[in-house]
Amino acid sequence: MRQEEIWDAETARRYDTPGTGMFAPEVLGPVVDRLAELAGEGAALEFAVGTGRVAVPLAERGVPVTGIELSAAMIEQLRTKAGEAVIPVVRGDMATTVVPGEFTLVYLVYNTISNLLTQAEQVACFRNAARHLRPGGRFVVELGAPDLRRLPPGSQATVWHCEPGYIGVDTFDVLRQHLVSHHFRFDDTRQARLYRSPHRYIWPSELDLMAELAGFELESRHADWTGSEFTAESRSHVTVYRIPEVTG
Structure with missing residues (x-):
């Protein structure tokens, strides 16, 4: 993106x-x-x-x-x-x-x-x-x-925040020092809204x-x-x- x-x-x-x-x-x-x-x-x-x-x-x-x-x-x-x-x-x-x-x-x-x-x-x-x-x-x-110490061996993602109606997940590409933050917002229905942002961590x-x-x-x-x-x-x-x- x-x-x-x-x-x-x-x-x-x-x-x-x-x-x-x-x-x-x-x-x-x-x-x-x-x-x-x-x-x-x-x-x-x-x-x-x-x-x-x-x-x-x-x-x-x-x-x-x-x-x-x-x-x-x-x-x-x-x-x-x-x-x-x-x-x-x-x-x-x-x-x-x-x-x-x-x-x-x-x-x-x-x-x-x-x-x-x-x-x-x-x-x-x-x-x-x-x-x-x-x-x-x-x-x-x-x-x-x-925050790579939280990344289990063999895993590509961590949940960095969780609360009612919201979950934050980061996915990592450690070779390029890239991560994508995924922000999921939802309610009691089956619908959810996703917002993503790419980053290069330093x-x-x-x-x-x-x-x-x-x-x-x-x-x-x-x-x-x-x-x-x-x-x-x-x-x-x-x-x-x-x-x-x-x-x-």
Whole structure:
């Protein structure tokens, strides 16, 4: 599936869940707090800005935010919450699209870098972030840690979430570092709705090498937005990379 097919009008309409899930204050609040701190007095650029889940509250905090977004439907949904003057958006992919201006912060949240399905595209994304940042600027990536330890020998899939009306299943292609997340939603009838999204998972050490190739230095890695320690048991991480200051 192409990304344009995944992030279509139906997905854009269903994406926002105000006050719950990804939009719950206890989930979203720490994200915005940390990004506002990292942006400082400068401007921020969000790769794959989507419907503005993070960009809108970050702009409300006084941080100038620009977005790059591939999906016209997601941009249209964003425009119901913030106009072009508030959050300018350039339509395009996060690996190659360039926007005017210089930023102190570029950020990618909620596993979005894994939507790029080749290592080359992911490296290009890092390089694109670097070209937008001033010296000392930061690139923040929120990404799930590969969870292959839960994959039984000989198995190609794991159930990663199960609750009434919903089951989440990941299927793996370990040779290509690919997985497909399958989201099944159902009720008491025989009918179910399936949503799928393909990803290329990235090991933290591999992510650090991508950053180094683009001229970044690793500044910090934590298990969440509040600064919890990242360990072997962590399911995800928030990693901050930094462009070195010019010296001499």
